[in-house]
Amino acid sequence: MTSSPSGSTAFFALALLTICGLVLLLLRYYLPLRSTPAYVIVPVFLSIALPASIVLLVPIDLASSAGTETDGGRGIWLPEKVVYKSWRTTYWLTFSLTWFILPYLGEYCDSGYREPRAQVLDAIRSNGRYQLIMLGSTILGAIYILLQNGFDRDSLESLVMALAYAWGLVLAIYLMGHGLVALPRTLYRYASISGRLKRLQGQAPKVHDKLTESLDKLDQYEYQVVQLKQRKNGTAREFQEWIEELTEMSNLPENRVDVVGRTATTAVPPVITERYLADLTRKLKRARHAKVRFSDEWDRLIAKALRTQAILDSQASQRLEFKSSAFETQTQGPLSRLTLLTPYTRYLYHVHVIPALSYLASFTATLASLAIIWSECVNPLNPKLSLIGLTVVHHPPSSRGQIGFGGQVVAAAWLCYMCICAFFSLTEVKVWGNRALVKRGTYLESATWYSLQVAKLTVPLAYNFVTFTPPTIYKNTSFHRFLGRLIKLTPLGMGFSNYFPMFILVPVLASTFGLYGWVKRVCGFGDLLEDEEDADDGNGGASANESGLGRWREGRALIEREVQGASGNSLGLSQRSGLVSPPGGRAATSSSAGRYSDQAPVGAAASTSNSRASARASASGGVSRAQRDSETRVERERRIRREEEEGNFFTDFGSRVRNTFETADFSFSRPKWMSGDDEGAEAGAGSRIAGARGSAQDEGSGSASTGWTRLFGGRPEEGRVRL
Structure with a gap:
């Protein structure tokens, strides 16, 4: 090792700066950086940047310990001491964020108390059960390790690291196994334009119901704030200021107070306490963010349906142009204003190029998933049969395996794909409650929770990937000497690390053969894990196909009504020009043979600007409400009035008798x-x-x-x- 690591050091520093810049852009996409407190931005930034640097550090560690003998093919390497200290710093920072800082920070942001001291105490109480479970597991593990190896510093450090690794590996294997099947399947289904539109229309009723439910909950909590305002003078002075703040947060119109009051299920208690106000504040914040979440999800679904329908209709004229609408701004990127394609080239790109690329990506991802599953199953039995190890180690004829720059690139690609599959499952598996990532409107507690999962999953996946290489290579890495040696300090830890990854077959088979639908029918809680597209595949039988067809028709009607309402024609009297034609059928032939133009008309631009202002005010929790929210509330009020006018049995019987005598012929x-x-x-x-x-x-x-x-x-x- 006579070469100087100056070039590798410069590359490593530049790569870290690039990772930090990308993480900042990611945070800016999901969080308003100016209004987000620094005590949230800094931990969330570190919990994403540090795991991302692990993806860079693993290939460098492999090449530093098993580099080639020639300087030109050695790749990026650093001195052993630098790599070891980098692992220690990265691991313990990630460990602290995962198990101590982010759980309390999330509860602190979600707390409804006003004072910071009360918020801290509430966060400690909320995490009490979680910490008791961790303490109990630690005590059991300490008893086992002390009986096995005695009491020393390595035993305590091994206990902490092994427990964290075990829990992270369990979650990572399940999520990665689900993602190894879900990601290629999603890419494959995306290639079908008609199937893509049908799935969007099938998801519309569920999203619309969630949006309506979130509006109902928000109305209920805002009605409690109205009741509190009426009783404000009879409370303590600090409670009066608190109630004033809640009044500023709520936005229930006066003409709807009576309507919401008739359907209210909860009332203000006779004695107003600090705990009640804190609980109401937390519920109000969650309801407001849930409304923003489902409003954004509904807008994006409508925008995707419009674009997909335009692509489907362009197959007849072979000219594609996306017309501006009130929902088009939800899917536009930073380069959306640049017009680089003509209508014909845009048609070729969306109808032929993107489906072909989707099929190619799906095929590549399928092969990668099969290679990972094979490696997980055969690695404990015979490491030489691991496909990942064979692709990373490029010089097997030497006395020991060697890894060059090409092996580093392949290793980084494998590790990135494993992490992407695990993180993709975080948005697919519906067991995380009301947490979601929303563009420029993510709830602070949700942001801390998702960053916590990233920090928790990356380290177990990274070490699991390192074990795919031959033992003569990974046992010489700094990662193994720091983490792997302590994990395998006991026979139980060694067996768990070697053989538990074989259980990846469980989520793989469940996702491949639709076992979540079977769980739903047998146990009744399959909605938490069910894939939204299972019904389209027919895994649920005839009833599932009928329900899927019903959802598709209902979703098509909802999307059509929403688009007509946004265009100023809420009664639907305008001419329907194939806006939501049935997927799979023939596309509507375009009647206009003139030249296409990418410039929107003046009226459409004004409508788009008004919709942007309405959506921006809705997302920021301002005074104005979105038009669809008011339309949903109007429908709800009509239903309530209709139920009130129906009456009971005796009223209906008397009306029928009166009508009988009034319409009888006694002449x-x-x-x-x-x-x-x-x-x-x-x-x-x-x-x-x-x-x-x-x-x-x-x-x-x-x-x-x-x-x-x-x-x-x-x-x-x-x-x-x-x-």
């Missing part, structure tokens, strides 16, 4: 032999018909009286028309 019909002429018969018929009409009783009685006067020689009035 006297004289026989023909009493009629003097044909005119009299016509008069009698007219009296019968007039008497049968309950809504024209006056005319009926007049006709009947005229008929009775004709019996005594009277004559009908001149010019009188009888019906």
Whole structure:
């Protein structure tokens, strides 16, 4: 090792700066950096940047311990001392963020108390059960390690690191196994344009129901704030200021207070306490962020459906142009204003190029998933059969395996794919409660939780990947001497690290064969783990296909109504131009043969700007509400009024009896032999018909009286028309 590591050091520093810049851009996408407190930004930034640096540090560690003998093919390497200290610093910072800082920080941000001291105490109480579970596991592990190796510093350090590694590996193996199947399948399904539109329409009813439910919850909590405001003068002074702050947070119109009050399920307690106000504040914050979350999800779904429908319709004219709409801004990127493609080249790109790339990416991801699954299963039995190890080690004929720059690139690619599959499952598996990532509107507690999961999963996945290489290589790495040696200090830890990754077959088989649907039918809680696209594949049988067809039709109607309402035609009287045609059918032929233009008309631009202002005010929790929220509330009010007008059994029975007597025919019909002429018969018929009409009783009685006067020689009035 006579070469100087100056070039590698410069590359390593530049790569770290690049990672930090990308992490800042990621945080800016999901969080408003100016309004987010620094005590949240810094831990979240570190919990993402440090695991990302591990993806860079693992290949450098492999090349530093098993580099080639030639300087040109050695790759990026650093001195052994630098690598070891880098591992120690990165691991213990990540460990502190994962198990101590981020859990308390999340509860601190979610707390409803006003004072920082009260928020800290509330965070400690909220994490009490979690910490007790961790303490109990630590005590059991300490007893085992002390009986196995005795009491020393390495035993205590091994206990802490082994427990953290074990829990992280369990979660990482499950999430990665699910993602190894879900990610290639998602890429494959994305290639079908008609199937993509059908899935979007099938998801629309569920998203719309969640949006409506979030609006209902927000109304209930805001109604409690209105009740508190009415009783503000009877509370303590500090509670009055607190209630004023809650009033500023809420935004319930006065004309809806009575409507919400009739459906309210909770009321303000007689005695207002600090704990009640804190609980109401927490619920109000969660409801506001849930509303923002599902509003953003609904807008994005509508925008994707519009773009997909435009792509599907362009197959007839072979010219594609995305028209501006109120929802188009939800899917536009920073380069959306640049017009680089013509309508024809845009058609080729979206109809032919993207599906081909999707199929290619799906095929590549499938091969990578199979290689990872194979390596996980055969690595404990025979490490030489590991496909990942064979691709990383490029010089097997030497006395020991060697890794050059090409092996480092391949190793980084494998580790990135494993992490992507695990993180992809975080958004697919629905067991995380109300947490979600929202563009520029992520709840602070959700941001801390997702960053915690990134920090928790990366270290176990990184060490699991290192073990894919031959033992003569990974046992000489600084990562193994720092972490692996302590994990395998006991036989139980060694067996768990070697053989537990074989359980990756459980989530792989569950995702491949749709076992989540079977769990749903048997146990009733399969919605937590069910793939949203299982019903489309027919895994649930005929009932699943029928329900999927019903959801698709309902979703198509919801999307069409939303688009018509956003375009100013809430009654749907405009001409439908194939906006949401059935997927799989023939695309609507475009009737316009003129030249396409990427410039939106003036009216559409104004509509887009107004929708942007409305969406921005809604996302920031301002005074104004989005138009669809008001339309949803109007529908809800109509339903309530209709239920109130229906009445009970006795009211319905009385109405039916009254209608029976009012519509019955009690008029006297004289026989023909009493009629003097044909005119009299016509008069009698007219009296019968007039008497049968309950809504024209006056005319009926007049006709009947005229008929009775004709019996005594009277004559009908001149010019009188009888019906």
